[in-house]
Amino acid sequence: MTSLDEIRRAPVATAASGHHLAIELTETLKLAVPIALTQLGQIAMMTTDLALIGRLGDEAVAAAALASSVFFITFTFGMGLVSAVAPLAAQAFGARNPRMVRRSLRVGLWAALLISLPLMALPLYGEQILLTLGQAPATARRAQEYLLGLAWGIAPALWFLAIRGFMGAVNRPEPGLWITLAAIPANAVLVYLLIHGEWGLPRLELFGAGLATTMINFGMFLAGLWFAHGRRPFKKYHVLGRIWRIDWLLMRQLVVIGAPISISFLLEYGLFAAAALLMGLISTTALAAHQIALQVTAILFMVPFGIGIAATVRVGHAVGRGDAPAVKRAGLVATTLGIVLVSSLTLAVILARFAIARFFLGEGMESGGVVIELTATLLMVGATFFVADGIQTVAAGALRGMNDTRIPLLFAAISYWLIGFSAAYGLAFWTGLGAVGVWIGLSCGTALYALLLVLRFRRLAGHLERARMVAVN
Structure with a gap:
């Protein structure tokens, strides 16, 4: 049965929690x-x-x-x-x-x-x-x-x-x-x-x-x-x-943390390079449209990339203090912020997709119209990819703040290559979806990676919280 004191303290706790979230966001x-x-x-x-x-x-x-x-x-x-x-x-x-x-x-x-x-x-x-x-x-x-x-x-x-x-x-x-x-x-x-x-x-x-x-x-x-x-x-x-x-002792620690990050980056960029090769097998038009869509992705990526580095720092600060609730809060705020901002930018890209394609290609050539149309389609299909890519970037940054990089490397190998590349190849050539199929495959692999990273962060943050409770009790 809830006591009167607990009822009175509940609004105070909620207000404090909201205050901490506001500070974390700032x-x-x-x-x-x-x-x-x-x-x-x-x-x-x-x-x-x-x-x-x-x-x-x-x-x-x-x-x-x-x-x-x-x-x-x-x-x-x-x-x-x-x-x-x-x-x-x-x-x-x-x-x-x-x-x-x-x-x-x-x-x-x-x-x-x-x-x-x-x-x-x-x-x-x-x-x-x-x-x-x-x-x-x-x-x-x-x-x-x-x-x-x-x-x-x-x-x-x-x-x-x-x-x-x-x-x-x-x-x-x-x-x-x-x-x-x-x-x-x-x-x-x-x-x-x-x-x-x-x-x-x-x-x-x-x-x-x-x-x-x-x-x-x-x-x-x-x-x-x-x-x-x-x-x-x-x-x-x-x-x-x-x-x-x-400092060879710390150098070893840096390599243990940093080497999996390097390999994860190479797996991700390698997938994009492989996707470009698949587009080249489909047609020159597909390759041109793919390169434009990737350039848009690179620009959009800078926003969650910045949030991801901020998440690394904020989670790292909390880990250094031994503040388990702050670890969870930092990851939650960064991920939510990434979702909101990337979703907003993605919506803007969808609405302006034809204008973006014309900016890169112009309309002078007859074949340019075909590339513009396909580019606009890929930008529409890529909406889920943009959001998933933003989430995985922020979640990976939060995990780095906890020095957790080896398991995310395994996730990257499974998500990008076992699922992402296989789906891209199969959908492009076995179902006849062509360039659109490649981007659906990219989206599937990236979405799985984002999901695994978020679940991993929640699990590790939960372990820290439970360890803290045991220590307090």
Whole structure:
């Protein structure tokens, strides 16, 4: 039987719970917005590069596209590893352990350097790789020019990513956004000058474009390091203290957390690459429509990606404090926020799908109308994919805040390849759905992955809550 005191306390508890949720939402947004804008800034730089390279002709664009694929696969592996800096530093911040915060960044910088050295081999031998994959010799040769400029930028790009993880973990992600915003016009000017040889500089064309990107990456890293070392509130962490020492014990922990993230990223991006190959088997029209729909996906992805990193930090803070209810609350708020924002953006894409297709293709060519129609259809079919992709990104981020990355890797393998690819292939070629079938398969695999990640987070958060109750009793 409920006592009078319990009845009186119930509204107070509800109000307190609502207050905590409001605070959590505010803190998540403070982290997510600058991170998402920073990622959109990165896309803006890539788009600028492509637009400037386009002035060199169609063959240069094709070479740059191939080179970017080789480079992106390489960088993705390092990116997953270095992204483990964020949960390690966030947990240390929540536990009020500034020394561990510093160690987390330091080991991330060392990991970025050590992993970048072997990773550079792939772009430096890009021409041979592309020839092995059956690409035209002339295009492969020009792609190698671009890669020779890009390869040296892997280490500074990863260093900057580690610094951004540290900044987000201590609730100050804004400098990463400021640096990226400053880099966008600087990148455009430098790429233009080195491509065309203006202002007395040599005309380097594709090599110049890659070299300019590398120089900008070094500049962004140095700017980030300046903030992290010499500006408040980062200065108190003394991030360069004993920087010459490699912390092998923490390095092992970073690899244990980060390596599954890297492989998960490769599984996901590998699925998209495989989907593009399937589209190529269907028709050129299908491939063109698929690439446009994927570009829209990449832009939409930046919003849940920012929320996912914020979820990593907020969950990591709660884990560091040993606050089980806050762990659950952080995951709930981040996931709900992701669903709301991605659903809103998806609705906007559905309503504007024909306008989006025309923006990329125009209407001058007769065949363009067919591609526009198919692109609009894929964007409509992809609505469920966009939402599911947003949920999985946020849920994966929340799990990383708990250092849980190995089971999600297993989920990725099952969802993306056993279910997603099989469904995409079967629906495309066995049922006659073609390009639409590929996107339905992508949606099925991604939806399953999102569901498994959400259930995994709820299970782990529930374990923490029960452990806390046992400890209290």
